Amino acid sequence: MTLTEKILARASGRSRVDAGDNAWANADILLTHDVCGPGSIGVFKREFGEHAKVWDPKKIVIIPDHYIFTSDRLSNRNVDILRDFAREQGLPYFYDVIDDPNGRWTFNPARGQLNRQYGSRYQGVCHTALPRRGHARPGEVLFGTDSHTCMAGAFGEFATGIGNTDAGFILGTGKLLIKVPETMRFYLEGELPKGVMAKDVILHVIGDIGFDGATYRAMQWEGSGARSLSIDDRMTIANMAIEAGAKNGIFPADEKTFTYVDERVRENGTKSDYDPVELDKDQKFVFDKVYDLSKLEPTVAMHPNPGNRALAKALEYVKLDRAYIGSCTGGKTSDFVAFAEVVNGRQVKIETYGVPATSEVVQELKEFRLGDSAVWDVLVNAGVMMTENASCAACLGGPQDTFGRLNAPLTCISATNRNFPGRMGSKESKVYLASPYTVAASALTGHVTDPREFLS
Amino acid sequence: MPKKLTSPVYVVGDDIDTDQIIPAQYLALVPTIPDEYEKLGSYAMVGLPSDLYPIEFVKKDSMKTEYKIIIAGKNFGCGSSREHAPIALGAAGVDVIVADSYARIFFRNSVATGELYPYESKERLIDSVKTGDVATVDFDADTVEINGTVHELKQMGDVRPVIEAGGLFNYARQSGMISKS
Ligand code: SF4
Numbered sequence: 171m172t173l174t175e176k177i178l179a180r181a182s183g184r185s186r187v188d189a190g191d192n193a194w195a196n197a198d199i200l201l202t203h204d205v206c207g208p209g210s211i212g213v214f215k216r217e218f219g220e221h222a223k224v225w226d227p228k229k230i231v232i233i234p235d236h237y238i239f240t241s242d243r244l245s246n247r248n249v250d251i252l253r254d255f256a257r258e259q260g261l262p263y264f265y266d267v268i269d270d271p272n273g274r275w276t277f278n279p280a281r282g283q284l285n286r287q288y289g290s291r292y293q294g295v296c297h298t299a300l301p302r303r304g305h306a307r308p309g310e311v312l313f314g315t316d317s318h319t320c321m322a323g324a325f326g327e328f329a330t331g332i333g334n335t336d337a338g339f340i341l342g343t344g345k346l347l348i349k350v351p352e353t354m355r356f357y358l359e360g361e362l363p364k365g366v367m368a369k370d371v372i373l374h375v376i377g378d379i380g381f382d383g384a385t386y387r388a389m390q391w392e393g394s395g396a397r398s399l400s401i402d403d404r405m406t407i408a409n410m411a412i413e414a415g416a417k418n419g420i421f422p423a424d425e426k427t428f429t430y431v432d433e434r435v436r437e438n439g440t441k442s443d444y445d446p447v448e449l450d451k452d453q454k455f456v457f458d459k460v461y462d463l464s465k466l467e468p469t470v471a472m473h474p475n476p477g478n479r480a481l482a483k484a485l486e487y488v489k490l491d492r493a494y495i496g497s498c499t500g501g502k503t504s505d506f507v508a509f510a511e512v513v514n515g516r517q518v519k520i521e522t523y524g525v526p527a528t529s530e531v532v533q534e535l536k537e538f539r540l541g542d543s544a545v546w547d548v549l550v551n552a553g554v555m556m557t558e559n560a561s562c563a564a565c566l567g568g569p570q571d572t573f574g575r576l577n578a579p580l581t582c583i584s585a586t587n588r589n590f591p592g593r594m595g596s597k598e599s600k601v602y603l604a605s606p607y608t609v610a611a612s613a614l615t616g617h618v619t620d621p622r623e624f625l626s
Numbered sequence: 627m628p629k630k631l632t633s634p635v636y637v638v639g640d641d642i643d644t645d646q647i648i649p650a651q652y653l654a655l656v657p658t659i660p661d662e663y664e665k666l667g668s669y670a671m672v673g674l675p676s677d678l679y680p681i682e683f684v685k686k687d688s689m690k691t692e693y694k695i696i697i698a699g700k701n702f703g704c705g706s707s708r709e710h711a712p713i714a715l716g717a718a719g720v721d722v723i724v725a726d727s728y729a730r731i732f733f734r735n736s737v738a739t740g741e742l743y744p745y746e747s748k749e750r751l752i753d754s755v756k757t758g759d760v761a762t763v764d765f766d767a768d769t770v771e772i773n774g775t776v777h778e779l780k781q782m783g784d785v786r787p788v789i790e791a792g793g794l795f796n797y798a799r800q801s802g803m804i805s806k807s
Contacts, residue, residue: 212658244654333709333735
């Protein structure tokens with residue numbers, strides 16, 4: 171069996187499942203956020219009753235992150251709905267925006283978008299925060315009401331996005347009927363060359379198979395190249411499985427995974443035991459291809475979809491109005507450090523927005539140094555508008571007053587993960603997806619730029 | 627379940643993603659709150675670029691669409707996992723989509739909510755049909771008739787009983803997975 175089949179067999183109490191089987195899988199964690207949480211809670215109450223209790227409070231993780239720093243009344247209310255539910259159900263893993271468990275959340279526009287407006291428990295983007303708060307473990311099943319839930323596949327677990335109705339069902343029963351996907355294997359060899367990042371790997375592969383090339387399938391990453399990648403890199407690659415239409419992406423767990431996971435569960439006092447699945451000799455794939463990482467070059471997905479691939483160096487003619495770095499895949503500490511390496515001591519030429527994925531990233535950027543300055547200061551001194559308000563922000567447009575939103579038909583290069591028409595705001599805008607290196611180099615020149623010329 | 631449905635159709639192209647079906651700025655609306663459900667319907671498909679789609683899907687000042695059937699190309703509903711997408715279409719009054727293919731989560735959400743029937747066509751229809759043409763879907767025969775021609779649809783298989791039960795919860799109750807309440 172493949173990794174996905176092995177996990178789903180175990181989660182459904184069977185010795186074996188095959189691709190195409192329907193299986194009732196037990197959930198280890200259900201993740202939700204402010205956009206889909208209120209609706210999932212609504213479904214749960216409608217179907218199980220006003221006073222129903224969730225199946226297991228310790229297995230529910232609620233991370234508000236999407237529409238937080240906005241004056242939109244409904245968005246602020248949605249955070250309050252989550253808080254009320256967490257209190258009523260006694261949920262230990264609700265990462266609230268404010269500290270007062272009986273308070274109401276209201277964003278204060280008078281304090282501006284840049285300065286921190288959250289309390290001590292607030293995290294930011296759910297997929298980046300989930301493993302860091304000790305909720306990702308090898309061999310487990312994670313369901314989340316967000317399509318990029320597949321990011322946790324980086325930790326050797328089955329992780330997939332679901333809708334509110336499915337989530338409401340899990341809240342009450344702890345399980346879900348799912349179809350076991352076929353597996354495609356991506357066998358990586360070599361190591362990433364200078365100037366090339368995980369984002370380039372996944373954009374290259376999606377360009378190869380098409381942005382519906384993995385529909386209904388699992389994308390399994392193996393080989394010495396996969397082992398050479400850092401946890402952050404694996405997260406970026408697993409995250410974007412959905413941009414090829416996949417059900418999940420998955421990396422085998424190795425020493426790097428165990429070190430990361432063990433440290434995080436210890437630090438956060440979350441469940442520490444887990445049972446990873448190992449690679450079988452006999453696995454059935456519907457697709458199997460070798461990729462040499464050392465041959466890859468800085469890659470861009472052009473408007474209007476993540477499969478519309480080109481090399482950065484071939485797009486120098488594309489003039490840009492804006493650059494954006496942030497999101498679950500582009501807003502990690504390592505992403506900002508890479509960005510800072512390129513812009514260090516230089517000035518951006520176009521408006522450039524920086525949104526750290528989580529509050530912890532904000533902290534780290536202020537602590538970590540590049541030469542004599544903190545990474546945060548390097549970015550600000552280069553002219554990047556950095557906000558402390560970690561969230562999804564303009565990655566998915568959001569309400570009109572969202573930080574960095576494309577409110578006009580602009581052309582933007584972005585370190586985010588999706589670029590369908592209107593994704594970041596105006597439906598006439600154009601978004602080019604690229605690695606933090608490429609976004610940084612392009613911010614310096616005002617057109618799409620291969621970053622290697624800025625990296626010594 | 628109705629045996630047949632006749633309605634003018636709305637035709638869209640390939641790769642219609644969830645941002646076009648219901649743009650992100652409206653996602654603060656919670657589908658299980660009745661007023662907000664209605665509102666979601668009124669915004670269905672407003673993310674379609676107006677130069678490509680000059681005919682409005684839901685007319686200004688209206689909450690519902692006159693098109694109960696959507697004819698689409700491949701990979702309909704790609705992008706996010708937002709259940710707001712099939713719900714917005716269902717709330718607007720859409721009953722059936724006939725597409726070349728679907729993105730996984732959209733298909734699943736359509737089935738789980740029981741909001742609409744996501745049929746796949748055996749042949750590509752969008753090149754020979756235009757918005758406003760009248761179609762009749764026959765649920766027993768799994769066909770759609772448009773402009774006098776009958777086209778076969780793929781049978782929905784496993785998921786049909788779920789939709790016929792009215793979604794995941796009813797199905798689970800009928801099959802004894804969760805207790806009847
Ligand atoms: S950062 Fe973007 S892709 Fe990631 S969860 Fe938020 S909206 Fe989705």
